[in-house]
Amino acid sequence: MTDFNEWLSRRIGDADAVLLNAIVVPVSPDTGLGLTDLLGAWWEHLSKFEADLSLSLDDHSVWGVHDYIAALIIRDHLARAMLRVEPILVGQVESVVAEVDRQFMDFTECDEDGCTERTDGRKDLSRGWWWKRVPMRGPVREELRLSYGHESDE
DSSP states (O other), X not given: XXXXXXXXXXXXXXXXXXXXXXXXXXXXXXXXXXXXXXXXXXXXXXXXXXXXXXXXXXXXXXXXXXXXXXXXXXXXXHHHHHTTSOHHHHHHHHHHHHHHHHHHHHHEEEOTTOHHHHHHOOOOTTOOGGGGEEESSSHHHHHHHHHTTOOOOO
């Protein structure tokens, strides 16, 4: 993908992006992030994971499973922010988020073993669909599988 801000401005425009970024959700006790910042963080994380797919786990530049969990938590925050979007912008926002989510779907598959959720360790029955996905290949998948006693399926 290209630069996130350029990509976003072609889809929703700068004025709407500013309005959406005013929808702030807490991401830690001391910090809140706006919707477009969260979408940008999700987009950037996915771009990094996608770039890492062909690299090995022992490459020190790759992001690992804890970075992957952090990305899924970002997606959780994004989902919460989306609940606060004004009705006039809902369709537009859902479309843009769906486009980024498709990028995620393109390099992941169903996490049949539940490795991702077990790695996170929190019990939450209302988790989004993104928690039930795992990269099809690459260092994150390898690390998840090694953590749960599976042989590498690369």
